[in-house]
Amino acid sequence: MKAAAGVANQLGKPWVLDPTAVEASSFRLKACLELIELKPTVIRGNGSEIIALSMASIGSTKGADSLHESSDAVESAKSLAKSSGSIVAISGSVDFVTDVQRVVGAHNGVPLMQKITVSGCAATALIATFVAIDPEIAKSTRFSPWLALNFYMGNSLNLNHSTIQLVQNFGNIPMVAKPLYGILSDAIFIGGSHRLPCISIGG
Numbered sequence: 001m002k003a004a005a006g007v008a009n010q011l012g013k014p015w016v017l018d019p020t021a022v023e024a025s026s027f028r029l030k031a032c033l034e035l036i037e038l039k040p041t042v043i044r045g046n047g048s049e050i051i052a053l054s055m056a057s058i059g060s061t062k063g064a065d066s067l068h069e070s071s072d073a074v075e076s077a078k079s080l081a082k083s084s085g086s087i088v089a090i091s092g093s094v095d096f097v098t099d100v101q102r103v104v105g106a107h108n109g110v111p112l113m114q115k116i117t118v119s120g121c122a123a124t125a126l127i128a129t130f131v132a133i134d135p136e137i138a139k140s141t142r143f144s145p146w147l148a149l150n151f152y153m154g155n156s157l158n159l160n161h162s163t164i165q166l167v168q169n170f171g172n173i174p175m176v177a178k179p180l181y182g183i184l185s186d187a188i189f190i191g192g193s194h195r196l197p198c199i200s201i202g203g
């Protein structure tokens with residue numbers, strides 16, 4: 001793991017640390033602390049894992065599952081983000097992500113997920129996929145229009161997940177259908193022009 005992290009660093013590639021059950025033994029804790037020295041781009045753990053890493057101490061354990069609510073680990077996550085320089089994500093009933101200055105929470109999990117082994121690992125793999133495409137993504141606001149709208153629709157308008165998905169898909173239609181307008185407006189001029197209507201309709 002250390003060799004892989006070292007090569008990733010040499011090549012300037014982002015990598016993600018998943019400290020599975022780090023609170024369960026001093027062997028695991030030592031290994032994870034040594035990996036943190038190698039500057040992971042993101043650390044993703046459940047509440048108990050983030051608290052143990054932040055305090056650099058082992059504690060009571062439920063194996064790979066958490067004994068803590070993710071909200072109990074927010075301060076620990078901020079302090080870990082500060083000491084490590086990594087973005088820290090805590091999974092749980094609310095998924096939190098912090099870079100010290102900001103804390104963002106997502107309320108889109110379902111309780112059944114905590115009973116499925118490796119749903120946390122799957123979250124880590126997805127994070128790795130995103131940072132591999134754009135290492136700045138954890139810090140950037142590139143996806144923020146839909147992200148913010150999704151939180152608004154879920155938390156303030158109380159829309160359920162499938163309705164949010166429908167709104168998002170319909171909202172994307174003008175953009176997705178742009179090539180169609182392009183072909184149509186190349187063939188049919190509106191008001192004597194073809195690019196202008198295409199840009200106005202396709203946005």
Ligand SMILES: Nc1ncnc2c1ncn2[C@@H]1O[C@H](COP(=O)(O)OP(=O)(O)O)[C@@H](O)[C@H]1O
Pocket residue numbers: 045046047064065066091092093094095108109110111112113114115116117118119120121123
């Ligand atoms: N109590 C919960 N309520 C709703 N969603 C949850 C809950 N616990 C976990 N989840 C979901 O499951 C995902 C995996 O988190 P978690 O179970 O904390 O990981 P781990 O397997 O590392 O303990 C979270 O990102 C979240 O979406």
Ligand SMILES: Cc1ncsc1CCOP(=O)(O)O
Pocket residue numbers: 020064065116117118119120121122
């Ligand atoms: C790697 C691995 N192998 C068996 S359980 C486990 C960890 C499960 O982790 P999580 O439930 O945190 O995703």
